[in-house]
Amino acid sequence: MDATSRKTTQKLVKLAEDVVAQASAGRNPAVEVPTRSLANVRFNEKKRIIELGGDKQKRLFFNVAQAKKFMQTFLVGAACRELIAEGKTTSIRDLYYLTKHTLGKTKQNTFEEQEESDPIIEDLEVTVDALREELHLFASNKGNLVGEITLVDSGDTIDARRMGSGGWGVPSIVEADVIQFKRHEAKFVLLVEKDAVFRRLNEDRFWKKHHCILIHGGGQPPRGVRRLVHRLHDELSLPVYVLVDNDPWGFYIYSVVKQGSINLAYESMRMAVPRARFLGLSSFDKERFGLPDNVTIQMTEDDERRGKQMLAYPWFEQKPWRREIERMLKSGVKLEIEALSSMGISFITDEYLPKKLREGDWLE
Amino acid sequence: MSTPHMIAPRTPRGREQAAPADRQLDLLPLPSKEEEAAAAPPSAPPAAAEPALAPAMAVPDGSAAAPPKRRATAEQMAQKQREISISEFFTKNRHLLGFDNPSKALLTAVKEAVDNSLDACEEAGILPEVRVEIGELPGGRYRVAVEDNGPGIVKAQIPKVFGKLLYGSKFHRLKQSRGQQGIGISAAVMYGQLTTGKAAVVVSKTGRGRPAHHFEIQLDTRKNAPVVLRDEEIPLEKDHGTRVEIELVADWLHGQRSLTRYLEQTALANPHAAFTYLRPGAEAIVFPRASSEPPKEAVEIKPHPHGVELGALMLMLSESKARGLGAFLCQEFSRVSSRLADEICDRAQLPRTRRPSSLDRAQAEALHRAIGETRIMAPPLSCLSPIGDELVRKGLINFLSVTEADAPDPEAGGGAEEPGRGRGGAEAAEERAPDEPPDPEVARIKGQTFFIATVTRPPRVYRGNPFQVEVGLAHGGNWPADRPIELYRFANRVPLLFQRSACGMTDAIVKTDWRNYLLSQPKGALPVGPMVLLVHIASVWVPFTSESKEAVAHYPEIIKEIQLAAQECGRKLAAHIRRRQHADYEAKRRSIFELYIRELAHSLHGLTGRPEDRIEKKLLALAKGFTGGEEDGRPERVENEEGEEPPARAPSPPEDEAE
Structure with missing residues (x-):
């Protein structure tokens, strides 16, 4: 067992020992879980990332509303300890099935669905201050990479220039002990929101022509993708460009890449890329590129509400961003990346992106 | 005025x-x-x-064209006019006395006899032991026998009591009693005689060492007089008591349910009495005595001046032996002092020395008016004998222990429905936490839990008649929770089984808003829930709507009192239901914890290596302390997980980076 595993095990055991001690003292067993909510995150102006605040929520066992979560926390804790002891790593879905069983003679289960167990894992991460990897857990893979880089994944050399049409699947754990960067000619990283756009750009060999690394996260990029982008930016000093839809959700994806998320604020340090650049789609692109009116989508009430909410975020405070968001809200329409195809199937590869990059038409 | x-x-x-x-x-x-x-x-x-x-006089003139032929002269008609005996009247109008049909006849006969037994025992200060026997005879006939341990009836009176209508001791006095007019039992004898031709058999003994008299009595309906067929002395073991046997045509199949009901409810309202009920084709039912405390003796009172009507006053004036009007008022009425009598006489402008019998109609009316205009103290309330809070409670417990769980109210129709819907009794019992403070108003009966509340209101007066209202309720058990409550009405401890909807007591309960007390209640109907509600009115003169004494008239004073009592009971019930809900909640909490404790102990064992059972024990011990209501069961801070989340792309849930 390596040092990290020993340390993580110690943290888990201490948490349990505390509970036993509290019970022995006749007190209501409690664990303090750092609050993962907007109220307990701060935007660090200097580092320009979202950080977790000091607020903690007491999770009491003898409290109807909290007892189940309390029990689940230790169920997951015990399972992780076992994984570490056996030197195995498993997916969080696996862990869900590993810990799911029926309670006594009731119809209740320890977990009803994975949506219930995932936040418990996150709670445990912040409570014992251990990363998911350190708990020997990973999420299912999502996101692919192609481009001018050669890397080593668990000892296998991966040439990202020769990944066919699908690209290399970015694993959930991309720490230095798993992934090493070997060689690269890339000048920047382009993170796109969607798989479809990734395929178009890959087919058009955009990355070859512009010497970059192309990554997609399948919507909101998973931890693995974010962590990898962070490492590429940090270790290889590559600028990061983000291409998302022109709607509140797209903007939010960008903001998560840039300064981290509220939910995983405790990992912002390792994941956020504060200098990531927003390449598009901008609210002004429709005019600039002469897109037809019929490619727009009407904003829903939800979109509007979210848009207004975003105006209040400190990281969207700068004037250009305000213009972007206000413009979007005013027009009442949103625009998908695919809308660019109305100008020609490879319009995005041949005209849109080159023009944007050439003219430095991005936001930071 | x-x-x-x-x-x-x-x-x-x-x-x-x-x-x-x-x-x-x-x-x-x-x-x-x-x-x-x-x-x-x-x-x-x-x-x-x-x-x-x-115009009325003018009518014959107008149609004089064809004068109709006279059929009979006044003299001829006079020959046919003769006195109608009271017995003949009631023979034709038996429904007035509760003998409308064969199924009801059985009940009425038993009821009249039992009422008399209880009244007699009460007056004599004897704890009643009443035995009711129904024997089946061929041809749809039944023998009803009611036997008591009462004071007995002296030989000379027996024929009149059982063989003459409107003969009794209770009519001419103001005292709370079950019977009032002296019609009941002789009407039963008459009905038996009408339907079977058989004489009633009466055996009575008045004390140790005295002979028991055996009579066979019939009723001469023309003369309203008893006919004694047989009169002999027989040996009898018991010291005193009376037994009456009447053979009558009846409908046992349809009548038995209300008869059982009557006895159950009579036992309920008379917890000092013991009843044995022998019936054809079924087991005997025994209602043991729930209390050996005889009811408070009701004192006879004189009428209150405000309760007397003009005609009655005139009668009293003419019959009075008092020398002067002042003395008359003082002697014949309650609450009239000589000073007050003077005041009344002055107001009526009649000398107080005037002979009462010499007043003419106008003067009597002046006196009547003067009485009405004078302030007079409320009548004495010693004439009332309520059941009392404690005994209502004992009666209810006794009732719940003995009654057969069967049919709803006879009037409500519908077949016998076994309870068992709604909450199961056993489950309800198990839910109760061992450390829950004992609730004095909760009784465990036959493995079921009932909440019992009783309220006795202070006496009140309507039209010069004192009355007192009592309400008791039993809630819970395994009674169906989705049916109207059972309303048991009593007047002077006698259950009222019929004409429920015509009764002022029902009205009072229906008009009470039971939703305030956590019961559901359809508009204009009885509340719904697993509950028996007992309403008792005790009075020297219960205002029945008819001589069959099945419904109480709608006097606002009475309705108001019943409602006040019902509300008071309702408040107690609501408090209980709330307590109960809280206890259920606590029990639920505890069961949740117990479920999780095993899991938690296992996990903690896995993490720390400490013995699992020791951890489990510690947590279980803690659980008891934490489910007593100290913890408020709320999270100290509500997690704000949905406050600020990425905009969800409906319909797929937000993925974020959780995976």
């Missing part, structure tokens, strides 16, 4: 005085409501009456 009154008999009397004028006005061709309400001046009625009479 504006004199303030201590009690409120003014309204009904005022109405009576106005009545003659109203009636005359009714004769007017087109009387409008407004005119009636305007209460014409005293001089108006005679003048107004004349035109009304004139």
